[in-house]
Amino acid sequence: MGGEAYFRKIGRAWKRGYLLHGPPGTGKSSLIAAIAHFTGYxxxxxxxxxxxxxxxxxxxxxxxxxxxxxxIEDIDCSLDLKKRPGEEGEKKKKKDGGESDDDDDDDDEEDEKKSKVTLSGLLNFTDGLWSSTGSERILIFTTNHIDQLDPALIRSGRMDMHICLSYCAFPAFKVLARTHLDVEDHRLFPRIEELIGEVQVTPAEIAELLIQNRSHETPALESVIAALEAKKKAKLNSSQVD
Structure with missing residues (x-):
């Protein structure tokens, strides 16, 4: 029985929650666009x-x-997840005690401009939204820092799947080369495979190099090698300084 049919059978709205996490430039936004295109939602x-x-x-x-x-992209930056419950109380106590200065007034004005959306508010409304019947909805959070998220935000039942989009490995590079250069294999591939295993490079960085040199496959691949070698050199220099 398919996912949607199963959810209808048990009397629940069909919904899915996905958390996409990984460094910038690893394809989180591109994956979202692909999901939207595939589903037509x-x-x-x-x-x-x-x-x-x-x-x-x-x-x-x-x-x-x-x-x-x-x-909701960059969920770790969209909500003040670091705020402690007592902070607002301490601030109010300070005001009630008459301790105030111009800096406090500036802070108050800045606070008025900030979003007052709370983590509990987001969780309550999204959970309530999914409980409504007759809706097929997908909720996607993205973050560059999964370790900074509140466990309540990503617990089982709220996020059905955590998808890590990491740095570019050689199989992903081959897909990019095929997409941008229409190249299945090349004499420079072994060198690229060696270098790509030694440094951290994002798919976005690789794609940009291939697009810039898309008319000629060998110069395009040579530009990738040059970029990877530069990263390797920088990595070695950094380790020597440490």
């Missing part, structure tokens, strides 16, 4: 820092269509 890019408060968040989420993908 409407895609909503929700920028939490532009949402004033939890009430506004509720309005946005309840207004989305069926068969939708809701994307």
């Amino acid at each position: 409407d895609i909503y890019d929700l920028e939490l820092t532009d949402v004033k408060n939890n009430s506004n968040l509720r309005k946005y989420l309840t207004a989305i269509s069926n068969k939708a993908i809701v994307v």
